[in-house]
Amino acid sequence: MSPIDWFVLIFTIGFITAYGIWKTRGSKNTKEYLLSKKMSWGTIGLSIMATQASAITFLSTPGQAFSDGMRFVQFYFGLPLAMVVLCMTAVPLYQRLHVYTAYEFLEKRFDVKTRSLGAFLFLIQRGLAAGLTIYAPALVLSTILGWEIFYVNLILGGIVVLYTVVGGTEAVSITQKQQMFVIFVGLMVALYMVFALMPQEVGVWEAVQVAGKAGKLESIDFSFDWNNRYNIWSGIIGGFFLQLSYFGTDQSQVQRYLGGKSTTESRLGLIFNGFIKIPMQFLILFIGAMVFVFYQFHEPPLYFNQVEAAKVRRSDNGSEFISLEQKYHQVFTQKREQAIALVEALKQGEPQQIDHAKALLDAQNSAARDIRNEALAIIHRQNEAEGKGKSSDTNYVFLTFVINYLPKGLIGLLIALVICASMSSTSSELNALASTTVIDVYKRSVRPNESESHYLKASQWMTIGWGAYAILFAEFASTLSNNLIEAVNILGSLFYGTILGIFLVAFYVKSVKAKAIFQAAILAEMVVLFCWKFTNISYLWFNLIGCAAVILLGLLLQLFHKQHTDGTSFA
Template sequence: MTQQISGIDWGIIAAYCVGLLGMAYWLSRRQGSREDYYVAGRNLGPWPVGLSIMATQCSTNSILGAPAFVAFTAGGGLLWLQYELAVPLAMVVLILFVMPLFRHLNLVSVYAYLERRFDLATRLTLSGLFLFVRAFATAVTVYSIALVIDLITGLGFFASVLLLGAFTVVYDVMGGIRGVIYSDVLQLLILAIMLLVVLVSLTTVAGGMDAMWQAFDSERKTTLDFAHHGFGDGKTFAFWPMLFGGLFLYVSYYGCDQSQVQRQLSTRNIDATNNALLINGVLRFPLVFLYCLVGVGIGVYAAQHPTFVSALPATGQGPQYNLAVPLYMINALPVGLVGLSLVALFAAAMSSLDSVLNSLSATTMEDYVRRFHRGHWTARKELVYSRGMTAVWGVVTLVMAFYVGDIAPTVLEAINKVGSLANGPILAVFILGFLVQRVAGPQVIVGLSLGVAVNGICWLTMPEISWLWWNVIGFFVTVVAAVAVSILPGGKWKGGGARTEGEPDLYEQAIRHHLRTEAKVNWYRRSAWLLVWFLCLFVLLRWLE
């Protein structure tokens, strides 16, 4: 797979990496405090933030995995598009019910809210869970992407890790969240352009879009599966688990995960925050649809060129279908475009890694270092510590990537399951804080533990239940358990953070101040357009069947 990568292509890759470093250095001169470094002085507009949110979701695993799912995976096909129906609905929930509170509190770490509402133990439990899960998942991501780079370029695993990780860590350390967001925008544009180039190439080879569509396996054209429910029938990707499970997953990820909330808090006001979410809610589907169409093209190309699949590297479980897109890029695109296509793959990887490293640093600084350090903090000292913490997490995740090899294949298959173990329970903790007055910190920790435990039992003993339902199951188990413990005798444990009668409702104050006073846009009315967009997408998927 390496013979067609020319010196020109390597030059394009090198120029891109050097350009990122130059941009990060230029942005670093504007930083004077940790707020500049972690939330860009709360002065960014909605477009870069909205596009950055989209870019983070379009990781290399998605760009390679989604086309493979559409083209080759048993039980796959265009069913993946059902998942996207939940995105605009999740954005409505975040716009109207979540982000006004976080904007009101001027947070850097989203978990600081939990100490204010519950107690320090709740804050540290959730932030510690985030640090563990994200660091481990990032190491696995580095490992998997480095394998892809090695197979494509022949550089070797060690050099592939350094190529991907070193540049990402260096520009992340210098650029901060502003560098993360602006580089994400650049990376998203490169990725979208190259996906369009690949799609045009595939349709040309197939004889046009209509001919490609007609040649695609009819069973894989199914976009909506109402025949199954995923609750014991062994069908993971049915409509209802993808809609409701996806809704809970996306609200938790975009609203309770530091890597996402942090960039939303970098905007200048509540209107900019909500507009960024609106942009993501509208534009994400076209991007996902684009790389699913690439999957359609790859499937048709493989059917018409039998030697294509045999050229894929093999594993004990068969061909590595995730490498189908880069293999096509290398063999079908001319010199120069091959380099840009590899840049697009690197860009997708970097856009996932950079935001995670910055958020790991922010959580560590806010929830641990600054929270427990009693000395005097100057703005300069905070900035130096923040950069140092990003570098530390970068080194940690890169080193961990060399030690997950034995378990990575299993983890890669189950990475979404791992997230779904905790997404619902984590969301439940925040929702309990927003809406349930009597529940205290120790009680939500009990609920969180039970929610994760029940999801774990589902994983180990009930594989016929779609893992997407775990997001819903874990949510309701956590809520019911926490509320049940709170109404038991002695349920209001001292110091647990339960609100007393007559105490001001911080959540209601935030909604009233930001949506009804500060906002210049009627977000109740504008959110209705996301519901209209949801209906339009549903009609489109019905039409495609």
């Protein structure tokens, strides 16, 4: 990067961090540190969005659209309905009970064992997810600086831990407003630049048409298939249960709206998120689709992770990989000609010419994919020889576009976007992990009678501890073969259904008691893990399966316990 890019990047990150620390200095007790009751609906809404919109969103989502089109937007179709349900149920209940965490409610409804189980399930998945949100921006800086990603993880994780430890939950929420401003500005700049850098003969409408002809703008799939990850049914039904669990039971989100000045402020913040989130994700996916069009006219690398590509060139497989790069270049030359021909046919509006040009372009894209798959096979073989898992380069698609094609100054702004997203999401997660550990485990079961200053120090040490845990997991994230945006949602879906089932029983099924729900939750989690390991069912359905299993097993086990207690039999 140029000096001006470094200035923009360092100034943006440094100002937001310093502002958050200064604005929230001097937390004197755990209530101020973990649960500030000062937030307006606008701050809550932006904080909720920033918590969900990690660096993974801005690195991996464009890559998802680049490779698979915009079908992923269906993942969010259940979100608005989930926001309405939570505003009617969870928000007033949590506010009325004056809880620090969502899991305190489980003890009031069931017992301390169930509360600890809910907290434990949250801590497992959110601690791992925090590692992914640190790893994502580390990809950026390690690629730019050429540093080992190990050290970049330490630096980025350390910055987030610093201002989260010093300022607590209020620092998280306040800095997220500035971070979301940078994010929205960065998105608009990225969208403008991808159109501005198209060839002169390719206008906005022509670019959109090319994306449509390539199938990248197909956003809704009405077919029903358990194994299809993204269709309208998995999005509305599975996505509804995932979002209901994420925003209703995940402490990283619950803590954001528990900090509202009133129930009304918390509700408005959730509704604001429900209205804005889908358009924002649509925009990010649309940028990815336009980057695909951009690379119809500008030659992309054979493998977008240039660090890995350079290693392969120096390896025993180097000559084979270089030969594939030469073939890829030849195919791209022909592909570019066909893309220009398609644009000309679209301008003339002749259906036969359009269909003919599209068929030729599809053939060239298919040939390019075949060569790319051969290259991926080489990289996978090398990774296996080195004891590594399969890697994915879709996380590098947008990053490669930013670094190679944006002008000076804007590169720094877009990199700041990615790092701001990481800081906002990771800080929320660390704050929630610390609060859950201190309130639901340490204060409840380990040291229940200490002073406020003791619990404040414990909260800060827990933040440091979870930060270290997340950084440690980030070091292993490079072995994941999934696109990161999918990986983090798959991870959540393994646990969210079970947690949601516990809460729904607590809310609505008063006949089910503590012993039955505890056993049902453990069995339901085993069902979800079985589906993940041994079936091809789309991960979004895990949320429904886990939730339904908890409810049904809870009812059956409660009936069994009742029969056993009464001394009667089912016969």
